[in-house]
Amino acid sequence: MTYPQDRLSMVDRDPLLKILVDQLILQRVVSGAQPDIRIGGRNQKSKKKVSLPLAMASIILLLTTDVDIWLRCTNSTLEDQLVVIGIWMRKRTQVRCWCSIHHQKHLRGVVVVVLPDLAQHHFYQFYLHFHSLRRLFRHKFSLSPPNGDFIASLLGLNDLDVQVPKEKMNDQRSREAPEPTMSPDPILQKYGRERHGLTRYLLTEEEMRKNDYPFVGSSNTENYVHTQCSEEPTDSSPLFGLDCEMCLTCKGNELTRVSLVDAQGQCIMDELVKPDNRILNYRTRFSGITKKMLFRVKTKLKDVQEKCKKLLPPDAVLVGHSLNFDLQALQMIHPNVIDTSLLFARDFGKKYKLKFLAQEILKREIQREDAVGHNPIEDALAALNLAQYFIEHGPEKIADIKLQNFFLSANNMKSRPDNPDPTSELEQNGLLHPLPSDGLSFLDELEKADRKIAYVSRDELRDPVPSKQFENLLCASNDEILEKACSVTPRSPFTIVKFQHGHFFSKCHTDANEKVACKFTEMMTVFAGPFKSGVCLKSVKMHFESCGPIHSLSTVSETCQPYICITYSVLEGAQLAVELLNGSCIDGCHIKVQRMITRRTLDYEDIFKEMEEDPENKNTIYVSGFTKPLTEEFLQEQLNHFKEMKSIFVPTNPKGQQCVKYCYLKFHSPDAAATAVERIRTHGGLRSMKAVTSSHLHRWLQAAVTCIPPHQECNEAVPQEDHTEIIKDLDRKMNQLYESLLENTLCVILFPGNNSSGSLPGLGLMGIKC
Template sequence: MEPEKERTGRTPKKGRKRRRVPNKLVGASEVMRDRWDLEERQQPEAKKACLSTILLSDTREITHGQLCELLKYAVLGKSSVPKPSWCQLFHQNHLNNVVVVILQGMSQLHFYRFYLEFGLLRKAFRHKFCLPPPSSDFLADIIGLQKKQIIGDLPKGMEGSLPSSSSEVSINLQNDPIVKKYGSKKVSLTRCLLTKEEMKTYHFPLQGFPDCENFVPIKCCGSITNNSPLFGLDCEMCLTSKGRELTRISLVAEGGCCVMDELVKPDNKIVDYLTSFSGITKKILNPVTTKLKDVQRQLKALLPPNAVLVGHSLDLDLRALKIAELNLEALASHQELEAAGLEPRNTAEVVQQLNTSVLECLDSVGQKLLFLTREADATELSSSKNCQTIKCLSNKEVLEQARVEVPLFTFSIVQFSLEPFPPNLSEEMSKRMKIKWMEMSTVYAGPFSKNCNLRALNRLFESFGPVLSVTLTLESHQPHLCIQYEVLEGAQLAIESLDGSLVEGTCIKVQRPVTELTLDCDILVNELEQDSENRGTIYLSGVSETFKEHLLQQSSLFLGLEALILPKDLKNGKQKNYCFLRFKTFGSAHRALGILTGKNWKLKGRHALTPRHLHSWLRGLPPESRPPGLRVIPPRSEQEAVQMLNLDHPKIAAWRWGRKIGKLYHSLCSGTLCLILLPGTESTHGSLSGLGLMGIKDEEESNILN
């Protein structure tokens, strides 16, 4: 047996022709809508597995079903299952192992309450995301396990207790997004068409929209039926002085016949051919005379009136073509469908693939799942014939067994069960977390003269970031201002820029309020800056509506740029005056920060402090406000919570668990996809969302070093 097959249990795949990565920046207000391949311009040159989660949604909440998508794709690759809809896994065939570590009884609140204690978790894993509150069977949900799949694995002699008809078997598919929309039965083509409202939601070009004035309308006046012809559309683009422009269009008929394959000469000066993704070079495009208007004319002639287009990122392709209002096929709109013929066109087939469990995926490649858990926490998974279950007496034994057994299996699940916080303590922690973040994002500035220019001072402090409130306090001999920022980065930038400086002829001090909750603020800010998710991200204030266009025009200055995150106001949809830029490495981010905060750009910024998923989570916490300086006395329930987490004090126990997970992580081999999942908790006081941390060992360590 070959060495690689002995180690991974999989036969090494032969080299395949390199294909361009599909442009699939998806999301809502925070991620730039036109998705111009920022996250793919730095596709790794070396053939090693790596991750990108730029596709995460606005809330950055990933469902249990979406986790299952990734785990199945990690096992089988794109030839057998759809790609995950929320992230990219490059070079899946170079993964060596998959390890899922579950910390039962922990939530996102617990992680950030004891953030400083979880050293390795915050520094080693670049990709973090919210999870919804836990379901009744978290483990079954993330591996796609259905009751039907357990039936064949019951001990002999118990078959008589099973339902006599397959219709009596309960299969819980109700939460699957495709089943919710289409049902579990085969549906007609006409049901799978995007509605006008869906096209608006996903920003397809529609006639009459403000950004589509110069688009060519192509009305489909024919009646769409289940027999309407399907056409697979794909476009290649380059970067010009005016943004993205078309360089190639391919149109494939339903039978596989290519009916159009044209190179296109852009109207404006090309600044980047994006050759690594499109294959287009200056030499190839020089003799081309075909223009965009010629392509538009050909499309009008080729497409029958009842044509239906199939593809992925059709919104981007149609915008590059500058054509509006076509019938669009949207099977499994959030799934990554390849060009026509490469992925199933039938919704029933898509549903069937989605309902395949991780166990079945492993079985198809001749592998078993390793499941390590405490004996008291064994689940239905333990009874599956394709699962090697090791039941332990304690969490300590789980850890010891994991370090020995995990390297021997392609796919492992290691489950630790921790004693949950008392419900009243969790509720109090949630309130205090909100207050702590509010106080960290608040600064006091002064003293100022009694006739100071308040309007000018407001403009000064707003230049560092969005301000929620400015209050003039007269408790001191001379006036001071209390400024509460929307983001932590704005408050920190104001302190770093203005503390000890002369403002209106007076030397002012800029500082945070000093309370029990902010005593360790300087340490926390420093550690947040070192968080692996933040190390490659910079914060900028003072950006305009045209900032994106300026960035595109001078993109050659910013090597390693993965994504531009432009927050928008939830009420009016307008772009805010700050943004985040995410780079592949810390070095690239640091160089870009120096350029963007120079005199030519007139922006203010610093390295990011807030993991992106944390913004939406903090907004979702119960609103709390209190007068500055009011003491927060730890509740008696916390002082007495010495039995939580392995019968130890919460802080000490969190630190110990961080070290235990670190030992397990360091024992993993290179190229291991590792997920740390805190499922969240349920109580009579409400649900607490979970948290996921994810990375591939070699990739994450190289990012930290850079």
């Protein structure tokens, strides 16, 4: 289960690939390719096994002579990130250790198709009708909808405004976009030219919400501690610089060090903190924290929370760089903050790194390359001094410095010191983890590479997007969009195609999502019985747990004799229970195991069959019934007799525990997979069947069974409008567009979800035209 060494020996670096990877912060890829998902790999130099931490995704894009994609990742208990692949260019630059591109000269172009009215649940609501999409695209991934415009998020234009000028639609179809105009400096645009007191630069409630700051009433902050600094701040309120360092535990990022400096630059708190959970990665490269440093530390999170409350006066203003992460690590809520990553505003909502700002504004070097990790006292002081400098000199002085020019000049250098070598990162910690976001935006790189995006849609991208970077091809209908896209994509290196279907699918969005979640919950539910009165539920659970992870188990009281309702966390668990336990004797009773049948699940057999034949699943099998934790060593010991096996995927436990007792095995061929199922079933002990759950579905299914209680009936009385023909037409259009692509063209189809509701996940499909 290691990567072929010949394919990892050379890494082609691509700035546009890196930028698009960094820009789209969405749900993590959890799908595989050739080769695909792995629970680990080996460091090529040290030959040391590499386990993937829970809080990151590892993606490898390999473009061979046949052009192929490699993806490598794990599930996460934290908010996940999607990686979408961008375009190539001739120049080379450093990229993320988890994203490499090989033999890029064979990639002909990139096409991104956006379906803004559709979300992930639509794909599974109309699963049987998306015949072409399921057949053509092997790789699928969940994604979270952006806060604003999806095209803006795709390109890093957080504030992009998109209109549909209906009265100008016909006469603008072939017109060139307007020439770019000089836009005001983003700092002056935000704050004006006059100097202000510090209260002018405090984040508003809306800014805190948009930038994921914890606040009273926000989700997942029930256990957060308030600093009790509730007094209204004034321009003379004291400033305090704050910075935290985190490590990676089995529960995600946790605090390991916190530093606080006062307005005079004196450090008033610098504490090491022992996380409550087992540490997977100290992240020494960035945190400076080592195992030895924390060995005798007794200080816990609650201790530093109490100390912060005592040190901060009622009108304290906290200053930090991307301070939302520090407050999340501290699990504290503070109402008055200045965030220097937002204070020094850039175009399109982009952010400067603290190291860059300290160098250009303060003429101070921090986060030196020869230092072991960041110094939180140094970083907290730098953020504090930056805020003080901004307040003292005012926005006009900052704008006159022309930070963007310095930034572009710095990024034109051939080698950049803030891009560490990925191999050394693996050697140092033995774990892969994401690097901080930095570098040029996608549009910056586009301009440097003299590339243009062809944008085919019924919408027009307005200024401030320069016309030299976009070719707006306006259309009046989806049919015209398809026709124009088919003609443009062969000659365009990067094309964005945006179809629209009015508001057919955006109505009752949440209700439709719940109904699809209900359907899959019902497909994962079985009923077993009859049992004798006083049946031992522990014994029943032991038998049924051999088929897969059980989400809930309860007694049905409406029947004469006791029946048990078992809801699994994966589709395969319910299927195996019906196949293998029906007619078995449990606790002295011969029982029948049957599915939960409702009007939504009448076609479950057809859905199961199609899911088994999905390109991602057809070489994959599901195995359950393990009695020990599924470590990589244990799996290799148990499964090393399968010579045709390519990779193993071990999901996270749906209840947040570290260990699971099931996994997925990918083989080189369907025949090898089928043979493995037969061998496992023949030898007994373990349960196995062909996989039906695509790896990106696990997190969504876990959420589905959590939000739909057992026996809950979804509202069936409201008649649903039939959109089947619209879906079939869309599927045909996607097939026609795909067929028009040149060979070795990367195509990404995005169902971004409803932008107004962040709770509804989207879906991405990715493939390379062969």
